Amino acid sequence: MITPEEFPYIKSLYVNDCYAYKDFNIELHDYKPFSHLILTGKNGSGKSTILRIINNHISSWRGKTAFLNGAIDPIQQVAELKSSIKSRSSKQGMNDSTVRTWKTKLSELERILPTYVVPVDTIWTQNKTQLIYSHLKAKRNSEVSPVSTVTKETDFTNELQNSDSTETFIKQFKQYLVNKKVYQAFDQLENDKTRLSESEAFFSKLTTAFRSIFEDENLSLVFVRENFEFFLQLSDGRQLTFDVLSEGFSALLSILMDLFMRVDLIRKQVNDYSYNPCGIVLIDEPETHLHLQLQEQVLPLLTSLFPNIQFIAATHSPAVIASIKNATIFDLTTKESRISEETAGRSYSDLMMSHFELNNEYSDIADGIIAQVNNVLATLGDKPTEMKDALQAIYDENSDYLSPTLKVELELLIAQQEAQQTAHQ
Ligand SMILES: Nc1ncnc2c1ncn2[C@@H]1O[C@H](COP(=O)(O)OP(=O)(O)OP(=O)(O)O)[C@@H](O)[C@H]1O
Ligand SMILES: [Mg+2]
Structure with missing residues (x-):
């Protein structure tokens, strides 16, 4: 039985080229025995590509389509693949299309180079049936087939x-x-x-x-x-x-x-x-179709049920990144890396600004209202009566969309102008 101390969990990913970005390293925090990894980033930043290529790496030494025998590390693995293309094409007369397929596989593998906490060695090849590995894609099919027999x-x-x-x-x-x-x-x-x-x-x-x-x-x-x-x-x-x-x-x-x-x-x-059992599970968008409450629960549930599995997930959800312990949270757009202690338990509005790069914690509609108020404050600063009327107009026009805090702030501003107006009279 493989123990977590023996299992080659991923400890870093060197991103050569994930289409959107090139040439940077994702270093996982040194949690023991492993760190989960949560990738964030704007649409098209390369999250699914990274998961897909990790999948290619792992599939290359396990599974029916395995074409490598337990390479020690990815760099050696890629080198081994290159040399097997060379020797096979000369020795066994590999045809052009097979060589092309292998070259495509190779150039895909080279995009992302994982390293592991212990050498991959033969663990994956010799213990294929005792390790957990699964790649759950964003567009996963959850249909269950009917059963007619045992x-x-x-x-x-x-x-x-x-x-x-x-x-x-x-x-x-x-x-x-x-x-x-x-x-x-x-x-x-x-x-x-x-x-x-x-x-x-x-x-x-x-x-x-x-x-x-x-x-x-x-x-x-x-x-x-x-x-x-x-x-x-x-x-x-x-x-x-x-x-x-x-x-x-x-x-x-x-x-x-x-x-x-x-x-x-x-x-x-x-x-x-x-x-x-030990293993690695890749999940693209674990929050798919889930209400916020279940988005908060999905990773804690999985990590508690399957404590020796390293989860590598891609997400757009603040609820997901705030819910997981022992994880490195890496944003592909900004290249900023955080650890669970910095994200777990933080308010969602805080995470939306600090991690997901929203300008502020308000929606676009609220932003528009705030901009109108700021404009009135800037242009009518010395005219309390006009300012009060203008603020009142904004209040009346948007009253259905004002959050309780914005409502109070606007009421306060209107009252202040009223007080100034009375003082002037
Ligand atoms: N095989 C490919 N050939 C060319 N470009 C590709 C290929 N696969 C992905 N891309 C491009 O790489 C970029 C990253 O795509 P990817 O699907 O990894 O993004 P993502 O971060 O998962 O985005 P989203 O949040 O929208 O799911 C995109 O611009 C995509 O079009
Ligand atoms: Mg994606």
């Missing part, structure tokens, strides 16, 4: 080795649950108490996660054996099958289920149901 568990174990298995896992999660229920019945027949308690623990952990997401302490996960169906029984009486969940719930559940299944398969392999 399938072999080896189908799932084989998928663990596959570098692009995330979509399969998400589609197949009802199948996985059905299989688990059926095997549970066999365990009951055989009175296998250990396995029964293991699968009970799995369903109970899953139910707890569902309860927290749906904010329903009495939610239960119900299996209908007649048609191999599962539904969530809510305390208000609603019964939700996975295919009728709203976009937000399915998006979040798809991440959770993918990881739950991988962890469960690995625990079974190592025969230790308390083992927390």
